[in-house]
Amino acid sequence: MSGNERRRFLEKLALASGAVLLGGCDRLAENSTFKSLLATADAPTDFVLHALTPEDALAQEFTEADLSPVFKANGSINPQTPEYLAMVANDFADYRLKISGLVKTPLSLDLAELRALPSRTQITRHDCVEGWSCIGKWKGTPLGRLLDMAGPQDGAKYVLFHCADSLDNNDQRYYESIYLAEAYHPQSILAYEMNDKTLDIPHGAPLRVRLERKLGYKMAKYIVGIELVQSMAGLGAGKGGYWEDRGYQWHGGI
Numbered sequence: 001m002s003g004n005e006r007r008r009f010l011e012k013l014a015l016a017s018g019a020v021l022l023g024g025c026d027r028l029a030e031n032s033t034f035k036s037l038l039a040t041a042d043a044p045t046d047f048v049l050h051a052l053t054p055e056d057a058l059a060q061e062f063t064e065a066d067l068s069p070v071f072k073a074n075g076s077i078n079p080q081t082p083e084y085l086a087m088v089a090n091d092f093a094d095y096r097l098k099i100s101g102l103v104k105t106p107l108s109l110d111l112a113e114l115r116a117l118p119s120r121t122q123i124t125r126h127d128c129v130e131g132w133s134c135i136g137k138w139k140g141t142p143l144g145r146l147l148d149m150a151g152p153q154d155g156a157k158y159v160l161f162h163c164a165d166s167l168d169n170n171d172q173r174y175y176e177s178i179y180l181a182e183a184y185h186p187q188s189i190l191a192y193e194m195n196d197k198t199l200d201i202p203h204g205a206p207l208r209v210r211l212e213r214k215l216g217y218k219m220a221k222y223i224v225g226i227e228l229v230q231s232m233a234g235l236g237a238g239k240g241g242y243w244e245d246r247g248y249q250w251h252g253g254i
């Protein structure tokens with residue numbers, strides 16, 4: 001098959017499996033067939049979606065002139081969990097990002113250590129499935145570089161983001177996950193600055209991930225831990241994220 005033929009074939013397959021419905025329609029996400037089709041990370045649809053988008057394609061980047069005057073904050077905007085309030089109390093001086101799981105060298109880094117590493121800055125558009133978009137400027141540490149410092153072990157398949165907030169005011173914390181390969185995308189960064197200022201609490205202080213080819217819910221805020229795993233079983237409902245456990249699809253690409 002030629003490249004074009006292959007792409008057309010994959011598009012048809014994606015259509016047939018419902019993947020065309022993706023892209024941020026929350027009413028469709030309520031449909032139960034749609035949900036079960038897309039719920040699992042390893043569903044055929046997910047394979048097709050990844051095949052359709054070259055791994056290294058960059059999301060569009062914008063200029064300062066394009067910045068949204070106000071960048072909406074959404075989901076958790078002022079976490080009230082005890083561990084988060086404790087971090088806020090001394091302005092994140094005791095904050096540590098823990099990198100654990102299937103790594104050769106588990107890491108624990110404070111914000112100064114993160115800031116001392118090479119950084120990437122990008123002006124990008126954030127798309128939320130609820131139907132709004134904002135353009136913001138983000139500065140942070142490339143995720144792939146951090147994972148290289150920890151050294152992924154053979155068998156590590158997913159990168160889990162553990163957060164400090166709870167949307168339900170209970171013991172459950174927000175979490176998200178991506179493929180290990182996606183962590184190495186050039187625009188996958190752990191941002192500590194937004195619009196040239198220290199990241200504020202509504203937008204995920206002190207650290208949130210930017211995955212510019214993904215929908216908003218994939219971009220976990222208030223990150224305290226990154227864990228490399230082989231499977232998502234045993235975490236939440238096992239679907240790979242807080243919203244995925246409630247029916248959103250795992251790929252979350254745009």
Ligand SMILES: Nc1nc2c(c(=O)[nH]1)N[C@H]1C(S)=C(S)[C@@H](COP(=O)(O)O)O[C@H]1N2
Nearest residue numbers: 072073074075076128163174216219220221
């Ligand atoms: N920890 C955590 N991360 C989160 C959320 C959340 O509630 N908690 N909401 C998600 C959703 S749905 C969106 S659209 C974005 C919102 O990011 P913003 O507040 O910077 O606009 O964060 C995502 N990451």
Ligand SMILES: [Mo]
Nearest residue numbers: 128129216217
């Ligand atoms: Mo969102």
